[in-house]
Amino acid sequence: IEGVLTINNIVTSIGKDAFSNAKQITKIIIGSSVSSIGNYSFDGMRNVTSVYSYALSAPTVGTGGIKFGGTARPLHVKIGATGYNVAPWTNTAIFSSIIYDL
Numbered sequence: 001i002e003g004v005l006t007i008n009n010i011v012t013s014i015g016k017d018a019f020s021n022a023k024q025i026t027k028i029i030i031g032s033s034v035s036s037i038g039n040y041s042f043d044g045m046r047n048v049t050s051v052y053s054y055a056l057s058a059p060t061v062g063t064g065g066i067k068f069g070g071t072a073r074p075l076h077v078k079i080g081a082t083g084y085n086v087a088p089w090t091n092t093a094i095f096s097s098i099i100y101d102l
Helices: none
Strands: 003-007 025-030 050-053 073-077 095-100
Touching: none
Parallel strands: 003 025, 025 050, 050 073, 073 095
Antiparallel strands: none
């Protein structure tokens, strides 16, 4: 897996360890139908520089589901989206800011 990881709109759940340690990924796009992210799904993806979520309601996140490693990066979400104002989405060690611009 290299570059952009696009989780398309027909995916509703991201399973445990789905993309952990995929170090080649630099950008993640989460489709509008994703409602849950499993344990450690993105663990160790330290080269990710930005994340885009098109889900209008923030997906539930399992233990360590969003823990890239390295520096914090921006999270871009849909204008009008809800649920991104709680952890882990608000963890400033993971996301430097939440930007409502999609």
